[in-house]
Amino acid sequence: xxxxxxxxxxxxxxxxxxxxxxxxxxxxxxxxxxxxxxxxxxxxxxxxxxxxxxxxxxxxxxxxxxxxxxxxxxxxxxxxxxxxxxxxxxxxxxxxxxxxxxxxxxxxxxxxxx
Amino acid sequence: xxxxxxxxxxxxxxxxxxxxxxxxxxxxxxxxxxxxxxxxxxxxxxxxxxxxxxxxxxxxxxxxxxxxxxxxxxxxxxxxxxxxxxxxxxxxxxxxxxxxxxxxxxxxxxxxxx
Numbered sequence: 001x002x003x004x005x006x007x008x009x010x011x012x013x014x015x016x017x018x019x020x021x022x023x024x025x026x027x028x029x030x031x032x033x034x035x036x037x038x039x040x041x042x043x044x045x046x047x048x049x050x051x052x053x054x055x056x057x058x059x060x061x062x063x064x065x066x067x068x069x070x071x072x073x074x075x076x077x078x079x080x081x082x083x084x085x086x087x088x089x090x091x092x093x094x095x096x097x098x099x100x101x102x103x104x105x106x107x108x109x110x111x112x113x114x
Numbered sequence: 115x116x117x118x119x120x121x122x123x124x125x126x127x128x129x130x131x132x133x134x135x136x137x138x139x140x141x142x143x144x145x146x147x148x149x150x151x152x153x154x155x156x157x158x159x160x161x162x163x164x165x166x167x168x169x170x171x172x173x174x175x176x177x178x179x180x181x182x183x184x185x186x187x188x189x190x191x192x193x194x195x196x197x198x199x200x201x202x203x204x205x206x207x208x209x210x211x212x213x214x215x216x217x218x219x220x221x222x223x224x225x226x227x228x
Contacts, residue, residue, distance in 0.1 A: 042218030
């Protein structure tokens with residue numbers, strides 16, 4: 001499968017713990033996006049990378065959230081001191097070239113904070 | 115505030131019925147418009163997109179959408195739905211000045227009954 005992959009697919013953690021998610025984009029895609037989706041809502045944009053540079057960050061991305069994309073390949077999203085409100089599906093997408101090109105989404109990581 | 119509105123949250127249709135899902139946005143200026151679909155157990159995938167040109171765009175699986183600038187709308191249509199069209203449908207907007215982020219509506223859950 002050469003699509004976008006995310007790991008883990010499910011994560012259950014206790015409030016206050018740190019969690020890290022990984023996203024592997026489609027090979028050679030230079031743009032990588034993180035979105036968050038809660039029940040009954042559409043995906044909400046969190047942040048976006050072009051190669052290794054983080055170019056956009058949503059106001060939703062509080063100080064407890066940090067994302068990296070070293071070497072412009074895979075990306076990680078870390079949430080520190082998790083809160084119950086962080087429970088959501090975290091989606092990663094990648095694309096190549098201009099905005100008109102499709103963003104390909106991964107299966108997501110479902111986070112449950114107890 | 116800038117937003118994307120999908121009017122119908124749940125739609126139930128019989129096979130062969132016609133479908134129209136509403137999408138309105140509140141962004142001014144240049145917009146790029148998308149419809150994404152999520153079939154049960156699958157990733158989000160692009161149905162169709164509008165960037166410029168003919169406001170009537172055709173997508174995969176017989177879907178089409180019409181951009182009406184004066185109404186700030188981008189409604190999705192299909193003349194005759196099939197059971198396999200059961201899915202969640204999301205309208206998304208990129209405001210030209212906001213980089214590459216997609217802003218999604220809350221989605222419409224479509225159930226097609228045999």
